[in-house]
Amino acid sequence: MARQADGGTDGTAAERRGPRVVLGVSGGIAAYKSCELLRRLTESGHDVTVVPTEAALHFVGEATWAALSGRPVATRVWDGVHEVPHVRIGQHADLVVVAPATADLLARAAHGLADDLLTNTLLTARCPVVFAPAMHTEMWEHPATRENVATLRRRGSVVIEPAVGRLTGVDTGKGRLPDPAEIFEVCRRVLDRGGDLPRDLAGRHVVVSAGGTREPLDPVRYLGNRSSGKQGYALARTAVARGARVTLVAANTALPDPAGADVVAVGSAEQLRRAVLAAAADADAVVMAAAVADFRPARYVDSKIKKRDGEGPAPLVLEQNPDVLAGLSAARPHPGLVVVGFAAETDDVLANGRAKLARKGCDLLVVNEVGEHTAFGTDDNQAVVLGADGTETPVPLGPKEALADRVWDLVAARLGGELRGR
Structure with a gap:
């Protein structure tokens, strides 16, 4: 039965609002x-209730939250006691996101304390539940915080890794x-899957490569490719x-850096x-979605290569780069590592993909056709995922996140019971 916005059942479609989010x-x-997060949630049709702590109101006032959300702001357990807000708000939510989540808030959530409306919720x-932590580096790295984060993740919460940058x-x-x-x-990803969101990667450490490498010719020129990195970023998200x-x-x-990922440029x-x-x-698991250059200039010129009148360009001599995917597959740091490669092909896609899978030695190979207006820089992709066990999993044209989810489905099925990532 459909729930009304007030938490009851039944009601017409016109009476029903978008997903209920507690911020x-x-x-x-x-x-x-x-x-800004609140604005994005409301503008995309979500019904948002803001629950700030008393300390949060020292930074952003109640009037701002009310104006941006278009609804009253819940701040104290004792407001509207007859409606039992400390129970009802959490009961009727489709998602709770805490941003920022301080070290104190994470500690209280991990230990089940309920001394204000937010922790009751x-x-x-x-x-x-999604937590977006923000604090000084020393606080984030403290063993107490790390244990609290591990506890919350073990219980099924999504705790996003904080970003690196300027702090207070x-x-x-x-x-x-x-x-x-x-x-x-x-938040959108979590809501899209609702209660069916897989948590099959909880406790796992995965590595994703994205983008296209550049091999320098001189201080201003390089050999590169068309990869935008969008598929790799979708895999990370x-x-x-x-x-x-x-x-x-x-x-x-x-x-922009995907929230929750440690980015190495x-x-x-x-x-x-x-x-x-x-x-x-x-x-x-390692998923190699980056377009890695097969070749690099045999010689790097320290100064800009000049054009000389009446002379043609000097021949460009190339040498082969190390094969990152094949090398990783052959010398795995531990036997349980699942290795996934990507193969961008322009013709004989599946035949070339099968040959590359055998040559690279990886567990899965995502094979897709690329071109000037195909795959590179677009928001959609289609592929066939080839398995070393002989399986073939076609993924029809759709958002790159859909292909990413299918890849993780196949990776999760191949992971054993031991949790290596921390």
């Missing part, structure tokens, strides 16, 4: 950024609230939403190789 805001300087919620004052490091647009994408700790090795992309194929191998040491 919890705890007392950190990053609270002002949650105004977290205890009564039976819907997915002159401090810089890990602990910055991720971009509100990226937090919104995590969906893995975060499914509970994984994600390391994203990004080569020359112009995309690289340029060349050799830099990507080193970053992937380092991250794979304790990973459960």
